[in-house]
Amino acid sequence: MTKDSTVSDFIPSLIAGTISGIIFVVSAMALAALIFTGPLSSYLPQGIGILLVGSIIFALFSALTATYPLILSAPQDIPIAILALMAVSIGAGINGQMVAEEAFQFIFVAIGVTSVLVGLFFWILGRFRLGKLVRFIPFPVVGGFLAGTGWLIVKFSFTMMTDMDLTLVNLEHFIESDILFQWFPGLVFAVVMLLAGRRFSHYL
Numbered sequence: 001m002t003k004d005s006t007v008s009d010f011i012p013s014l015i016a017g018t019i020s021g022i023i024f025v026v027s028a029m030a031l032a033a034l035i036f037t038g039p040l041s042s043y044l045p046q047g048i049g050i051l052l053v054g055s056i057i058f059a060l061f062s063a064l065t066a067t068y069p070l071i072l073s074a075p076q077d078i079p080i081a082i083l084a085l086m087a088v089s090i091g092a093g094i095n096g097q098m099v100a101e102e103a104f105q106f107i108f109v110a111i112g113v114t115s116v117l118v119g120l121f122f123w124i125l126g127r128f129r130l131g132k133l134v135r136f137i138p139f140p141v142v143g144g145f146l147a148g149t150g151w152l153i154v155k156f157s158f159t160m161m162t163d164m165d166l167t168l169v170n171l172e173h174f175i176e177s178d179i180l181f182q183w184f185p186g187l188v189f190a191v192v193m194l195l196a197g198r199r200f201s202h203y204l
Contacts, residue, residue: 031080043104081152
């Protein structure tokens with residue numbers, strides 16, 4: 001490998017790494033906001049730190065041990081949606097059975113335990129080459145799971161923007177002028193991003 005080829009490979013890799021890092025940080029901040037919202041919003045900085053540190057450790061581990069060199073490690077929205085559902089259930093007990101600090105500590109431990117268990121599960125799949133078992137999962141089950149997690153992401157997004165739960169009981173409050181201006185810009189941005197992703201096929 002010549003010196004010129006090394007330099008020519010380094011510059012695109014540096015640009016790609018910089019862009020990936022920016023997306024990485026923004027994604028961690030957005031996903032942490034889904035978990036630490038409502039009564040737990042005061043712990044959002046700690047939540048962002050948890051996701052960033054955990055994701056960096058996972059990225060370094062993947063880079064050093066992965067057999068596929070082009071793997072990209074980043075926080076995922078599906079497990080975050082499930083953790084957010086758990087956080088909402090725990091947050092409902094704040095000022096009742098527990099205080100906010102105890103709820104944050106419980107969620108912190110839950111994130112750590114679930115991360116270790118999920119990592120162990122996928123390690124077993126890779127170690128014994130059991131990945132092909134995924135094809136035996138019925139398609140309706142996969143579709144229902146993805147649809148359910150998608151709904152959780154939408155619901156918690158509205159909760160994050162308005163500090164109100166999106167339910168049939170308080171649905172009428174979301175069309176009030178003061179609440180409408182809180183969630184409508186986010187909805188417009190999401191629609192624009194969806195249409196742009198379908199219209200343009202750029203690698204970014």
